[in-house]
Amino acid sequence: MSLQQTMRALGDPARREILTLLKEKSLSAGEIAEHFPFSAAAVSKHLSILKEADLIRDTRQGKYIYYELNASVLEEILMWISDLKGANHEKVE
Amino acid sequence: MSLQQTMRALGDPARREILTLLKEKSLSAGEIAEHFPFSAAAVSKHLSILKEADLIRDTRQGKYIYYELNASVLEEILMWISDLKGANHEKVE
DNA sequence: TAGATATTTAACCAAAAAGTTAAATGTTGT
DNA sequence: ACAACATTTAACTTTTTGGTTAAATATCTA
DSSP: OOHHHHHHHHTSHHHHHHHHHHHHOOEEHHHHHHTSSSOHHHHHHHHHHHHHTTSEEEEEETTEEEEEEOGGGHHHHHHHHHHHTTOOOOOOO | OOHHHHHHHHTSHHHHHHHHHHHHOOEEHHHHHHTSSSOHHHHHHHHHHHHHTTSEEEEEETTEEEEEEOGGGHHHHHHHHHHHTTOOOOOOO
16 A cells, blocks of 8 residues: 555566566466466465555466556656656556 | 665665755764664665665765765656556656 | 365564664864 | 764664465365
């Protein structure tokens, strides 16, 4: 929820990679885990950190839990960074 | 230099705070350290991490070393995030 | 209900991060 | 050259992070 959580979540390369994967389409935990050289448990932990930061949402479908990107949270970071850059960030209508 | 370094540097709240301070104006290491509850050495380490990420630049002026924000690096992150959001990030002329 | 599969949670471990104090370095002014 | 000051670097400690394997939980199907 907080900028802190979001930034922390984005600090890890594996988690950024997960977000990039999810940009294309929603994937189950297992499908995501396949992309990485470490255990499903490790990936599961990454997923829970991303979920706490509200960067992803999960929905169970039977045996599988599908994850999808929640890009809306990125707005806050975008603003923080834009602000640092001294941009005048008006709302784009 | 890498996105990884930049993201990692931004992952720490103290370092983000430093950048925010430097947004206003350049400050010496000592002035920056005054804003934090921990030692000057700890702040110095944060500064070196930010410097490695090229997020700040330093220039010595006599006894003092002044730090200034280098916002240009933020462009890369901004693009990464915009991309995740699915934005069509054209250059703004 | 039992067994197979998907995923998470728990307990644990090693490596990295972030802090400390003390010593080293660079600069100024006398 | 020396003392005072600003800052960094070194050595060390504690906490956090990111991984492991094994056990727990949830769902499906025979």
